[in-house]
Amino acid sequence: MTDTYAGPSSASVLLQQPPGKPDFDVLVVGAGPAGSAAALAAARAGCSVALLERGPFPGSKNVYGGVVYGRVLDELVPQWWEEMPVERWVTRRSTMVMTADQALTVDFRSQRWGTAPYNGATAHRADLDGWLAGHAVAAGAVLVPATVATGLLRTTAGTVVGVRTDRPDGDLTARVVIACDGVNSFLAKEAGLHPKQDTARHLTLGVKETLALPREVIEQRFGLTGRDGQDIEILGCTRGIPGGGFLYTNLESVSLGVVVGLPGLATAKVRPEELLADLKAHPAIAPLVRGGRQVEYAAHLIPEGGYDHLPELAGDGLLVAGDAAGMCLAAGIWLEGVNFAIGAGMYAGRAAVAAIGAGDTSQAGLAGYRRALEKSFVLADHRKLRKVPGLVLSERMQRQYPGLICDLAEGLFEVDNPRPKPGLRRLLRTAVRRHGVSPRRLLADAITGMRAFG
Amino acid sequence: MTGQPGEDYREISFDDRMDGTEFRVSERAHITVDTEVCDSCTVRSCLHVCPAKLFVPRADGGILFNFEQCFECGACYQVCDAEGAITWTYPDGGLGVVFRKG
Ligand SMILES: Cc1cc2nc3c(=O)[nH]c(=O)nc-3n(C[C@H](O)[C@H](O)[C@H](O)COP(=O)(O)OP(=O)(O)OC[C@H]3O[C@@H](n4cnc5c(N)ncnc54)[C@H](O)[C@@H]3O)c2cc1C
Ligand code: SF4
Ligand code: SF4
Numbered sequence: 349m350t351d352t353y354a355g356p357s358s359a360s361v362l363l364q365q366p367p368g369k370p371d372f373d374v375l376v377v378g379a380g381p382a383g384s385a386a387a388l389a390a391a392r393a394g395c396s397v398a399l400l401e402r403g404p405f406p407g408s409k410n411v412y413g414g415v416v417y418g419r420v421l422d423e424l425v426p427q428w429w430e431e432m433p434v435e436r437w438v439t440r441r442s443t444m445v446m447t448a449d450q451a452l453t454v455d456f457r458s459q460r461w462g463t464a465p466y467n468g469a470t471a472h473r474a475d476l477d478g479w480l481a482g483h484a485v486a487a488g489a490v491l492v493p494a495t496v497a498t499g500l501l502r503t504t505a506g507t508v509v510g511v512r513t514d515r516p517d518g519d520l521t522a523r524v525v526i527a528c529d530g531v532n533s534f535l536a537k538e539a540g541l542h543p544k545q546d547t548a549r550h551l552t553l554g555v556k557e558t559l560a561l562p563r564e565v566i567e568q569r570f571g572l573t574g575r576d577g578q579d580i581e582i583l584g585c586t587r588g589i590p591g592g593g594f595l596y597t598n599l600e601s602v603s604l605g606v607v608v609g610l611p612g613l614a615t616a617k618v619r620p621e622e623l624l625a626d627l628k629a630h631p632a633i634a635p636l637v638r639g640g641r642q643v644e645y646a647a648h649l650i651p652e653g654g655y656d657h658l659p660e661l662a663g664d665g666l667l668v669a670g671d672a673a674g675m676c677l678a679a680g681i682w683l684e685g686v687n688f689a690i691g692a693g694m695y696a697g698r699a700a701v702a703a704i705g706a707g708d709t710s711q712a713g714l715a716g717y718r719r720a721l722e723k724s725f726v727l728a729d730h731r732k733l734r735k736v737p738g739l740v741l742s743e744r745m746q747r748q749y750p751g752l753i754c755d756l757a758e759g760l761f762e763v764d765n766p767r768p769k770p771g772l773r774r775l776l777r778t779a780v781r782r783h784g785v786s787p788r789r790l791l792a793d794a795i796t797g798m799r800a801f802g
Numbered sequence: 803m804t805g806q807p808g809e810d811y812r813e814i815s816f817d818d819r820m821d822g823t824e825f826r827v828s829e830r831a832h833i834t835v836d837t838e839v840c841d842s843c844t845v846r847s848c849l850h851v852c853p854a855k856l857f858v859p860r861a862d863g864g865i866l867f868n869f870e871q872c873f874e875c876g877a878c879y880q881v882c883d884a885e886g887a888i889t890w891t892y893p894d895g896g897l898g899v900v901f902r903k904g
Binding site: 356513614 | 814816818819820822823826832845847850851853854855873874875876877879880881889890891892894895896898899900901902903904
């Protein structure tokens with residue numbers, strides 16, 4: 349064993365002599381969706397590829413809410429829906445806005461999403477990540493699990509030429525290293541790709557309970573049949589701490605979670621499991637999860653900075669993809685990262701292949717990666733929604749709007765004859781006043797929201 | 803815990819909460835906390851953010867830390883701004899938390 353470990357203060361190993369023939373063309377660190385997609389793309393193009401994973405198997409260290417949007421796979425795994433390890437196909441998507449005792453749900457259902465080529469699916473990461481890594485291996489990549497990349501190997505000129513691992517004699521060299529090592533990405537930080545800043549500001553913590561329930565119970569409660577599934581995204585369930593919640597259906601369990609900003613959580617002096625307990629007791633959620641036996645509790649960080657806080661995506665001999673580059677899209681009704689990670693990994697793999705083919709793996713030689721991302725949905729979506737993460741996590745969206753929206757709905761739906769029905773305008777005025785929102789701010793936020801989403 | 807309808811599934815002790823999650827505990831403490839630094843810390847953010855509740859206040863005002871049931875999330879070192887308080891690394895390859903339902 350070496351005495352170097354991967355952590356916030358991990359340091360590069362400087363090689364006085366440039367290595368001879370590298371062990372691999374491409375070395376991918378992290379067998380999450382980004383890493384497996386990168387390895388698959390590079391191996392399929394004929395490169396020799398190693399895929400390093402610190403967990404005992406792919407997915408063992410990974411946590412998400414539970415919905416994967418698979419269409420991005422069309423290019424990598426044709427007919428992926430026939431073999432992906434899916435729990436349920438999402439045919440019903442809901443957004444719930446709540447206060448302590450109210451909830452307004454916008455509920456959408458489409459049976460078209462329950463047939464090929466499908467839209468979203470629920471899946472567990474141990475299954476999903478293992479499946480995608482299996483495709484990389486089938487294409488010729490060498491999977492090296494239970495191995496931590498503890499630092500970058502660099503020449504004295506700074507070019508990345510491989511990684512050190514925690515195995516004895518564990519240096520591995522390559523023409524291009526692709527860092528897909530997730531939200532904490534020590535490799536990208538070590539390479540200086542992330543600007544030095546207060547990173548905790550853009551991080552949220554997600555905690556999740558998996559609650560086992562019989563299949564028929566889930567189908568009854570959520571109004572589902574067969575492999576159909578429902579997702580519920582929730583706003584207003586975090587005691588005003590910037591964040592939100594989710595409830596997703598699996599085959600024989602549901603995933604219930606909250607996602608909250610790290611600084612907000614620390615200053616509120618509330619513990620994450622208390623927020624989960626609140627949510628489980630909420631009148632709109634309790635009947636859905638009643639009797640569920642907790643089978644796993646899990647937690648993970650999410651990079652929510654969005655487009656304006658992306659790091660440099662390439663260095664000499666190095667690319668970074670997925671959460672390691674902050675490519676998670678967290679904008680209220682969207683919490684997507686797996687599809688972006690797969691897209692980014694695929695383009696990173698291709699850019700590495702192209703650079704190796706052209707004999708230039710310097711930062712300039714790898715610059716095609718960023719261009720490809722900008723043209724694809726990966727960075728186009730992030731660019732388009734660059735203002736939304738801030739808006740969703742804003743004080744108003746968190747503390748004022750849920751109450752305002754629920755009161756508005758309550759006013760509209762309440763029947764208290766013989767009093768005449770109040771007009772919408774009056775209801776809005778009362779609700780706005782009651783929740784201390786300035787009408788000007790409300791209008792400004794509505795416009796920002798519409799511009800960003802529209 | 804049988805999951806029968808009607809049972810109060812909401813109140814669950816922290817130990818029970820952690821019960822379903824698998825840990826392959828390493829002998830090496832992958833995270834260490836210099837409690838001397840903590841002695842002069844007033845914010846104590848780690849107490850609130852660690853989802854595994856591994857930071858526990860001691861009666862004498864210090865901090866007790868236990869690495870064994872760690873999710874390896876990184877929240878503690880991200881919120882702690884006292885230089886040198888937390889030495890954070892990943893466990894050695896293959897060890898640490900193993901999620902099955904992530
Ligand atoms: C609570 C929560 C809810 C979410 N909900 C959703 C959702 O419903 N849908 C969605 O699409 N996205 C969701 N996301 C986001 C999504 O999980 C991420 O965006 C996605 O996993 C990123 O993929 P990745 O491959 O970049 O990183 P990861 O999936 O984090 O993979 C990184 C991999 O690298 C490995 N690794 C790290 N460091 C090293 C090292 N030094 N050596 C070797 N291996 C290493 C890790 O073990 C891991 O396997 C959610 C995230 C969270 C936390
Ligand atoms: S670990 Fe950091 S935040 Fe926690 S008590 Fe010590 S110094 Fe304070
Ligand atoms: S990494 Fe996460 S689970 Fe582990 S001690 Fe830090 S905050 Fe707690």
